Amino acid sequence: MALRRPLWVRLIGWAIGGFILALVLLHGYVAATIWWWRDHPPRETAFMSYRLAELRAANSGAQFKYRFVPYGRISIHLKRAMIAAEDAHFVDHEGFDWEGIELALEKNQRKGRVVAGGSTITQQLAKNLFLSPSRSYWRKAEEAVITVLLEGILDKERIFELYLNVIEWGSGVFGAEAAAQRYFGRSAARVSAEQAARLAAMAPNPRFYERHPDAPGLRRKIGIILARMPSAEVP
Numbered sequence: 001m002a003l004r005r006p007l008w009v010r011l012i013g014w015a016i017g018g019f020i021l022a023l024v025l026l027h028g029y030v031a032a033t034i035w036w037w038r039d040h041p042p043r044e045t046a047f048m049s050y051r052l053a054e055l056r057a058a059n060s061g062a063q064f065k066y067r068f069v070p071y072g073r074i075s076i077h078l079k080r081a082m083i084a085a086e087d088a089h090f091v092d093h094e095g096f097d098w099e100g101i102e103l104a105l106e107k108n109q110r111k112g113r114v115v116a117g118g119s120t121i122t123q124q125l126a127k128n129l130f131l132s133p134s135r136s137y138w139r140k141a142e143e144a145v146i147t148v149l150l151e152g153i154l155d156k157e158r159i160f161e162l163y164l165n166v167i168e169w170g171s172g173v174f175g176a177e178a179a180a181q182r183y184f185g186r187s188a189a190r191v192s193a194e195q196a197a198r199l200a201a202m203a204p205n206p207r208f209y210e211r212h213p214d215a216p217g218l219r220r221k222i223g224i225i226l227a228r229m230p231s232a233e234v235p
Helices: 007-036 046-058 076-086 098-111 121-130 137-153 156-166 176-184 193-202 206-211 218-231
Strands: 168-170
Touching (some): 046 121, 076 193, 076 218, 121 137, 121 156, 168 176, 176 193, 193 218
């Protein structure tokens, strides 16, 4: 007769099996959602929900500004500016910039905490669509899985279109259309090169730059982005 395993061993096995099953189901849901977004705009993202909860903690009637617009109705200047500022190799890589990740890991090790992510546009989109803004190695692992799914299911143009439409550009401001209206009183299609460079310079810390539009260093960042824009390759 086979020896019966101790209860604690069986419990650990069941826990591990349950965890793996939960991960499979979760990522199956994520994959199905991404597939739906091939042809449909997101109504709301996880990051939007997180920020809205923060806003409503102070004002129960708070709403976010978000209007999805097609890729062709977003200024070419803004497309080039975001590529130049955030991910110069976007059209060439498959979701990960390994050199950038290595540099970010070295910086994190020096600081003793997660302060940089080396994230590509696809990785940033994964975070915005499905995750919270918290920083941890576990969240980066989740982000990596979602990044692979995004690159496998969507083409580069659709990834970039979603990214431009859902990223945060201020307190309760999401996407190119809402940002263009908020800061310049015009549509995303009519954003100039200078305006596009400003939006791109704001993107890493939009709520700070919304409050401090003349912050030291912002003008220099805008100039660098403007200089890089002509060579930026967009999908």
